[in-house]
Amino acid sequence: MKFRNVLISLLLSPISFLYGLGVAIRNLLYNVGLLKSIKFDIPVISIGNLSMGGSGKTPHIEYLLRKFKDYLRVGVISRGYKRKSYGYLEIDPYHSTLSTGDEPLQLKRKFRDVVVAVSESRSIGIMELIKHQNELQLILMDDGFQHRSVRPGLNILLTDYHNLFTNDYLMPSGNLREWRSAYKRADAIIVSKCPVDLSEKERQEIQNKISPKSDQDVFFSGFKYGTPYYLFNGNLRKKLDKSVEALIVCGIARPEYLEAYLQNKVGFIHSMKFEDHHFFTKYEVGRISKAYEDINKNNNAIVIMTEKDAVRIEEHRDFLIENKVPIFVLPVAVEFLFDDEQRFDNYIKNFLLEFKV
Numbered sequence: 001m002k003f004r005n006v007l008i009s010l011l012l013s014p015i016s017f018l019y020g021l022g023v024a025i026r027n028l029l030y031n032v033g034l035l036k037s038i039k040f041d042i043p044v045i046s047i048g049n050l051s052m053g054g055s056g057k058t059p060h061i062e063y064l065l066r067k068f069k070d071y072l073r074v075g076v077i078s079r080g081y082k083r084k085s086y087g088y089l090e091i092d093p094y095h096s097t098l099s100t101g102d103e104p105l106q107l108k109r110k111f112r113d114v115v116v117a118v119s120e121s122r123s124i125g126i127m128e129l130i131k132h133q134n135e136l137q138l139i140l141m142d143d144g145f146q147h148r149s150v151r152p153g154l155n156i157l158l159t160d161y162h163n164l165f166t167n168d169y170l171m172p173s174g175n176l177r178e179w180r181s182a183y184k185r186a187d188a189i190i191v192s193k194c195p196v197d198l199s200e201k202e203r204q205e206i207q208n209k210i211s212p213k214s215d216q217d218v219f220f221s222g223f224k225y226g227t228p229y230y231l232f233n234g235n236l237r238k239k240l241d242k243s244v245e246a247l248i249v250c251g252i253a254r255p256e257y258l259e260a261y262l263q264n265k266v267g268f269i270h271s272m273k274f275e276d277h278h279f280f281t282k283y284e285v286g287r288i289s290k291a292y293e294d295i296n297k298n299n300n301a302i303v304i305m306t307e308k309d310a311v312r313i314e315e316h317r318d319f320l321i322e323n324k325v326p327i328f329v330l331p332v333a334v335e336f337l338f339d340d341e342q343r344f345d346n347y348i349k350n351f352l353l354e355f356k357v
Contacts (some may be wrong), residue, residue: 048145
């Protein structure tokens with residue numbers, strides 16, 4: 001399998017080179033000023049990555065919201081990937097994922113006092129956000145690293161511990177959206193999805209691989225999962241133990257981290273995997289219901305989904321309730337390793353205190 005992957009990467013490398021050439025020309029036009037970047041007069045923090053999906057951008061945005069929403073009026077701008085609507089849209093909790101995309105709606109439902117908006121253009125979206133919400137004091141820009149039409153005050157780059165950008169290749173040979181050297185645009189780098197027992201030695205080895213510039217800070221974070229709750233009643237919780245048989249239904253970029261966690265928490269797992277941001281059809285929800293029935297021989301089975309997947313399958317609420325499919329949502333939160341939480345929090349606070357127009 002490894003040889004096959006290497007062979008495919010080699011065969012696709014000419015396409016990757018042409019793609020990379022186009023990206024390099026575009027970046028050059030921004031660097032020399034022929035294409036303009038807009039800087040706003042309120043703090044904008046971009047959370048992005050070099051790879052295609054799966055690095056944990058949304059949980060890191062949630063981390064920042066939990067830290068600062070009680071002290072500052074915060075707004076979030078996102079593209080709203082795969083939504084069926086167009087233009088600028090401010091989200092309310094009762095919107096459909098078809099009109100908002102999954103992650104923006106997830107954020108709005110969890111943080112109802114935060115303004116969340118979607119727009120194909122981040123620059124136009126931020127201008128509209130400020131125009132309609134002129135009391136905003138901080139904007140978080142989701143997946144903004146490649147959107148150079150906006151010059152954020154702070155550019156945070158995420159890279160997955162299991163797939164560091166230093167080991168990856170340009171699309172389509174690999175998952176990189178830009179050349180590796182683009183990491184130099186970042187102000188800070190977060191190595192995400194780290195194991196909780198990451199050693200100091202490995203931490204240093206990773207830092208050496210990344211080779212940060214002298215003015216770049218590097219942080220290390222992982223995921224902390226909570227107790228699953230029933231999709232249609234958040235007060236109903238399910239404690240995981242070895243008596244539970246779980247059907248994992250996920251449409252996320254890299255489900256391996258989730259599967260590894262659940263492998264040690266339940267007696268047995270089954271998986272149904274879909275592409276990232278997948279909208280579930282009636283047929284597929286029927287398949288999920290049938291798969292659940294097949295494993296629920298001893299009335300000890302549940303369906304487990306991520307929060308991101310759950311907002312998409314809610315479109316089939318009536319069917320799921322009628323057929324008694326017990327979908328439990330596994331909440332996740334970012335936790336920083338070593339002493340990085342206090343260091344990261346202070347890093348953000350200092351940026352905000354020192355921000356100048």
